Amino acid sequence: MSQAAHNPALLVLEDGRAFAGTSYGATGETFGEAVFTTGMTGYQETLTDPSYHRQIVTQTAPHIGNTGVNDEDDESSRIWVAGYVVRDPARVSSNWRAKRSLDEQLKAQGVVGISGIDTRALTRHLRERGAMRAGISTEILDPAALLAKVLEQPQMAGADLAAEVTAAEAYVVPAEGSKKFTVVALDLGIKTMTPKRMAERGIEVHVLPATASLEEVLAVKPDGIFMSNGPGDPETTEHPTTLLKALLEREIPYFGICFGNQVFGRALGLGTFKLKYGHRGINQPVLDRATGKVEITAQNHGFAVDAPLNEGVETPYGVAEVSHVSLNDNVVEGLKLTGRDGKPLAFSVQYHPEAAAGPHDSAYLFDRFVSLMEGRS
Ligand SMILES: NC(=O)CC[C@H](N)C(=O)O
Numbered sequence: 305m306s307q308a309a310h311n312p313a314l315l316v317l318e319d320g321r322a323f324a325g326t327s328y329g330a331t332g333e334t335f336g337e338a339v340f341t342t343g344m345t346g347y348q349e350t351l352t353d354p355s356y357h358r359q360i361v362t363q364t365a366p367h368i369g370n371t372g373v374n375d376e377d378d379e380s381s382r383i384w385v386a387g388y389v390v391r392d393p394a395r396v397s398s399n400w401r402a403k404r405s406l407d408e409q410l411k412a413q414g415v416v417g418i419s420g421i422d423t424r425a426l427t428r429h430l431r432e433r434g435a436m437r438a439g440i441s442t443e444i445l446d447p448a449a450l451l452a453k454v455l456e457q458p459q460m461a462g463a464d465l466a467a468e469v470t471a472a473e474a475y476v477v478p479a480e481g482s483k484k485f486t487v488v489a490l491d492l493g494i495k496t497m498t499p500k501r502m503a504e505r506g507i508e509v510h511v512l513p514a515t516a517s518l519e520e521v522l523a524v525k526p527d528g529i530f531m532s533n534g535p536g537d538p539e540t541t542e543h544p545t546t547l548l549k550a551l552l553e554r555e556i557p558y559f560g561i562c563f564g565n566q567v568f569g570r571a572l573g574l575g576t577f578k579l580k581y582g583h584r585g586i587n588q589p590v591l592d593r594a595t596g597k598v599e600i601t602a603q604n605h606g607f608a609v610d611a612p613l614n615e616g617v618e619t620p621y622g623v624a625e626v627s628h629v630s631l632n633d634n635v636v637e638g639l640k641l642t643g644r645d646g647k648p649l650a651f652s653v654q655y656h657p658e659a660a661a662g663p664h665d666s667a668y669l670f671d672r673f674v675s676l677m678e679g680r681s
Pocket of ligand 1: 355532533534536537538561562563564600604605607608669
């Protein structure tokens, strides 16, 4: 190991729990909400998921970095996690696509991390006490001093972050093969794989910044509307929620993923709330209540929609129902709306059917979006 790998680092949680470890990635200090993800693979996709903006992510899998970092698997243009916590980083990257080590990539992008700590104890702590603010430092190694800085940081509840991750300019992802439909995708922190999964099905995707107006959306003459995943508290999504209400009023088919599920819930008049420690990983079981099928899903959410599980909700746009639930804790994992004409109008899921790095059980939802638009064209 290099000399730098032996530099000390400190992780402190806002309730005072501290973990002394070794510097990993960039040196310096960083702050965010401490959360854990249970994915055994896909660390490159995790790191570049904009929904992790302002979060310090710990991997429950102990050995991370084995396959290095390649030029193909990024889910956006940069690493978004605020900090990274790994038990036992790989000393050697081994994969035919690897261009550099994970440690090098973290350093190149200035991402401060810590390794060599008991990530199982950290995960158990977050599971018992809930996700909470944290800091990692290679400079302040006194827990009380770092804790004082952690306590100055903003909470995730109430955080309005979409503007910090959205595209500055609109762009188009062309349909692969012959074009069947045009969709506007509102970018609240969209991942690369999402427009791609639509393009593969003949959809031309117009990705618009989170601030796009109703006029800008309608100017595209979309057959359908999509709203993406994204960081922050769904209670702050006033503009996307107002926009979606206007689009549902016009009976334009809608599909939402993750943040897009929460925006949909709010547009339907439902509330959202913060989960104790959230769902993050690529091994989360979900029940599709219409078919009785269980999907193993990719997830990354700390908030959820509050909806009655066993009765429909009357809304100005039709009747809404809970379509999917988590088999771990019954949290709402999907919503569907039947329009005033009795036909399906909109649906959304709290998890990630685009699922890079898998699993692909939920890819059928993109086909369902195509069918939804066919049913209304
Ligand atoms: N991946 C997402 O879109 C997450 C949505 C929201 N920020 C949450 O944590 O619940």
